[in-house]
Amino acid sequence: MNLNCKIKIVIFFLLLSSFYPIKWAFPQNKNNSFQITQQSTENNQTTLAQADLYYKQASDTLKLGNYKEAAELFVKAAETEQMTPSPSWSFIALSFNNAGHCYIQVGLYEKSLNYHQQSLKIREKLVQLARNYCLDLV
Secondary structure (H helix, E strand, O other): OOHHHHHHHHHHHHHHHOOOOOOOOOOOOOOOOOOOOOOOOHHHHHHHHHHHHHHHHHHHHHHOOOHHHHHHHHHHHHHHHHOOOOOOHHHHHHHHHHHHHHHHHOOOHHHHHHHHHHHHHHHHHHHHHHHHHHHHHO
16 A cells, blocks of 8 residues: 555545534535435334444444444445435445444554545535535525
8 A cells, every 4th residue: 555545545544633523414405405304114113223223233343343344334334324214424434434444453444444435525515515504695
């Protein structure tokens, strides 16, 4: 792995660690206004429970030092959350970020960089939405 890739990983880690989880969802309507939606269908609740279960399993696996398996479970949690009608994008970003950290531990730096980039992209969109929402309030 070259120095440039290591520097990029460190920069992404620093950028991501400066964000706090944001529990807002992406806009669901065409005019890009901020909208929080909640759907309580049985299927949605089952999918949310599965995503939480994968995340908890990943956390437990991480504590045991099985980094590659933990990374795969974090990715599975994020992908499961994406299938819900109104996904928690902060949860998805956090899961991708954690997967990236796990892949660093096993030396898979390109995979790590990919998941950190996905996480950063989601968080940047969340921050932009929050800024737009705050400007609409003024």
